[in-house]
Amino acid sequence: MSNAPAPPRRYSYLGPAGTFTEAALRQVPEAAGQEWRPVANLGEALNDVVTGASDAAMIAIENSIDGGVSVAQDALATIPDLRIIGEYLVPVRFVLVTRPGRKLEDVEVVAAHPVAYGQCRAWLDANLSGHRHLPATSNVQAAADLFGEAGIDAGVDAAIAPPGIEEYYDVDVLAEGIAENPDAVTRFVLVSRNTPVGQPTGADKTSLIVELPEDRAGALLDLLEQFATRGVNLTLLASRPIGDRMGRYRFVIDAEGHVRDERVADALLGVKRFSPKVVFLGSYPRADRIAATTHDVHDDERFRDARDWLREVISGAGA
Numbered sequence: 001m002s003n004a005p006a007p008p009r010r011y012s013y014l015g016p017a018g019t020f021t022e023a024a025l026r027q028v029p030e031a032a033g034q035e036w037r038p039v040a041n042l043g044e045a046l047n048d049v050v051t052g053a054s055d056a057a058m059i060a061i062e063n064s065i066d067g068g069v070s071v072a073q074d075a076l077a078t079i080p081d082l083r084i085i086g087e088y089l090v091p092v093r094f095v096l097v098t099r100p101g102r103k104l105e106d107v108e109v110v111a112a113h114p115v116a117y118g119q120c121r122a123w124l125d126a127n128l129s130g131h132r133h134l135p136a137t138s139n140v141q142a143a144a145d146l147f148g149e150a151g152i153d154a155g156v157d158a159a160i161a162p163p164g165i166e167e168y169y170d171v172d173v174l175a176e177g178i179a180e181n182p183d184a185v186t187r188f189v190l191v192s193r194n195t196p197v198g199q200p201t202g203a204d205k206t207s208l209i210v211e212l213p214e215d216r217a218g219a220l221l222d223l224l225e226q227f228a229t230r231g232v233n234l235t236l237l238a239s240r241p242i243g244d245r246m247g248r249y250r251f252v253i254d255a256e257g258h259v260r261d262e263r264v265a266d267a268l269l270g271v272k273r274f275s276p277k278v279v280f281l282g283s284y285p286r287a288d289r290i291a292a293t294t295h296d297v298h299d300d301e302r303f304r305d306a307r308d309w310l311r312e313v314i315s316g317a318g319a
């Protein structure tokens with residue numbers, strides 16, 4: 001009885017080969033042996049999905065140290081008809097590399113992806129206090145900049161890169177484990193065009209973007225109550241500027257459960273009733289496969305029983 005959509009065949013991801021984004025894509029069993037397209041940035045990855053050049057894009061959405069990837073949250077809020085179909089976790093570690101023969105004391109300019117830079121800031125301040133940061137489009141591109149004309153012209157002498165980068169470039173490792181937290185994890189999502197929602201697995205997440213009615217005291221509390229009263233736990237609540245006027249924010253929400261779970265569906269109906277704008281981004285299996293803990297009163301069956309009861313009351317068949 002499966003009417004599940006066909007799995008994507010063409011995947012865009014932040015390249016070049018060797019990025020953490022590629023490691024996330026390697027976790028997708030359906031992607032093995034399919035067409036993989038390395039791109040230069042998140043905008044290009046999502047644009048591929050919008051134009052149909054790819055069927056899905058893997059994007060970084062949250063880092064356990066640096067927080068939400070705001071450019072990804074903003075893109076999902078504003079590009080219509082995208083759906084998150086999967087979630088993946090990748091442990092992230094960083095090394096500092098340079099061209100062969102160079103020493104730490106030679107380093108002035110460090111190329112790094114901004115999210116990686118944020119995670120290694122403390123080490124750099126302690127060991128290379130006078131350095132300058134040159135943003136790179138990805139961690140692997142930072143290492144590539146050590147050899148490319150543009151990077152050399154910009155004076156890049158070191159790069160923050162993933163461990164194992166030596167397999168791709170002829171670099172010397174100056175320092176290992178330079179990130180502030182050795183247990184850092186980045187959360188990635190696989191994004192496709194609008195597609196029917198799959199079946200619940202029992203360990204799912206639902207992502208939404210919600211705007212609040214203006215000039216209403218307690219609107220945020222109203223929003224949170226929609227979830228709380230249905231026993232739906234939130235794993236992410238972030239605010240991002242809408243951008244049209246000072247002080248206007250939208251809320252990025254990840255809720256435990258699936259839109260086909262009665263309690264989540266009911267919460268979403270509540271949100272939709274009062275919010276001027278709700279973007280449903282998808283219900284998909286959680287990367288950690290941890291099932292939501294819910295109270296009996298929020299079981300699907302209780303919702304159905306209550307609805308049946310109401311129907312009977314209205315029809316005069318029962319009490």
Ligand SMILES: O=C(O)C(=O)C[C@]1(C(=O)O)C=C[C@@H](O)C=C1
Pocket residue numbers: 014018019020021022060063069092113115116137138139140186
């Ligand atoms: O995929 C990579 O390797 C990247 O450079 C991207 C990215 C990101 O976009 O956040 C991914 C994970 C790391 O936390 C830092 C950077």
